Amino acid sequence: MEHGEKQITVIDEQGNEILCEVLFTFESEEFGKSYVLYYPVSDENEDEEDIEIHASSFSPSEDGEDGELKPIETEEEWDLVEEMLNTFLDEEGEE
Numbered sequence: 001m002e003h004g005e006k007q008i009t010v011i012d013e014q015g016n017e018i019l020c021e022v023l024f025t026f027e028s029e030e031f032g033k034s035y036v037l038y039y040p041v042s043d044e045n046e047d048e049e050d051i052e053i054h055a056s057s058f059s060p061s062e063d064g065e066d067g068e069l070k071p072i073e074t075e076e077e078w079d080l081v082e083e084m085l086n087t088f089l090d091e092e093g094e095e
Helices: 075-094
Strands: 007-011 017-028 033-040 054-059 068-070
Touching: 007 033, 017 075, 033 075, 054 075
Parallel strands: none
Antiparallel strands: 007 017, 017 033, 033 054, 054 068
């Protein structure tokens, strides 16, 4: 898993650009994909404990720039993402 300060811009269904903070990324050999977990950056989030976390699969572009985010398509992939998130949160709670 990669940890780090990184932001991405996501376009919602209405075409609005939303700045998001990357929580972490990981790769799955089982599904042959990379995944990113992220949450919207806003002043409101600083005081809230409940942050809405989003997840997408992505394929990094060949030039090393950010790739295109794609929806997670299967229940098995969602189970994997949930397991990785729980592991991440457990590790963060121990620090």
